[in-house]
Amino acid sequence: QVQLVQPGAEVKKPGASVKVSCKASGYTFTSSYIHWVRQAPGQGLEWMGLINPSGGSTTYAQKFRGRVTMTRDMSTSTVYMELSSLRSEDTAVYYCARGGENNPSRSDYWGQGTLVTVSS
Amino acid sequence: DIQMTQSPSSLSASVGDRVTITCRASQDISTYLAWFQQKPGRAPKSLIYAASTLQSGVPSKFSGGGSGTDFTLTISSLQPEDFATYYCQQYNSYPLTFGGGTKVEIK
Numbered sequence: 001q002v003q004l005v006q007p008g009a010e011v012k013k014p015g016a017s018v019k020v021s022c023k024a025s026g027y028t029f030t031s032s033y034i035h036w037v038r039q040a041p042g043q044g045l046e047w048m049g050l051i052n053p054s055g056g057s058t059t060y061a062q063k064f065r066g067r068v069t070m071t072r073d074m075s076t077s078t079v080y081m082e083l084s085s086l087r088s089e090d091t092a093v094y095y096c097a098r099g100g101e102n103n104p105s106r107s108d109y110w111g112q113g114t115l116v117t118v119s120s
Numbered sequence: 121d122i123q124m125t126q127s128p129s130s131l132s133a134s135v136g137d138r139v140t141i142t143c144r145a146s147q148d149i150s151t152y153l154a155w156f157q158q159k160p161g162r163a164p165k166s167l168i169y170a171a172s173t174l175q176s177g178v179p180s181k182f183s184g185g186g187s188g189t190d191f192t193l194t195i196s197s198l199q200p201e202d203f204a205t206y207y208c209q210q211y212n213s214y215p216l217t218f219g220g221g222t223k224v225e226i227k
Contacts, residue, residue, distance in 0.1 A: 061215040105211040
């Protein structure tokens, strides 16, 4: 079965960077995009961008360009999302989600989320 | 960016009720519309994609409709496990955008 496994939590200081992992299993890693979506406490869902694990190409939301980097490690079927220059407003749960098989822009399976807390 | 507007933002309903949530896009997105269910402390779960196609394993009490700019999600007979927050998302163009959510609560 498709699984996306993420670490539970990270705590970072303002100005630092965080790198969140998303380990995929149960399907062919290179056959589906991976999206990243975040959710601030008590708020809605916000799409950050995606990576195509096959070639490593990325598409980022304008809001995060210059601060976000998405990469992949083919040897471990893991995708990473690094967010730099963290501020308190970046405190949120960060989810990875697999792109759909018939349309990679939609999402079907989601990871359980990683809570990133930015605090001094 | 395409703006997605959901209504209502919250609703109270009883077990067995038929519930409809609407989602409006700021421009034509054809049928590139998905619906997700999220329970507290859990990741979103895919319910419907392509406006009306049920994700595998999702019960048929959920149905979706619409095209262009106006869409609906209907739950035919609300059950206790359906009390959650529902989000629409357009995937017609980047950046992908979500509606603000509709919280379905027990009356």
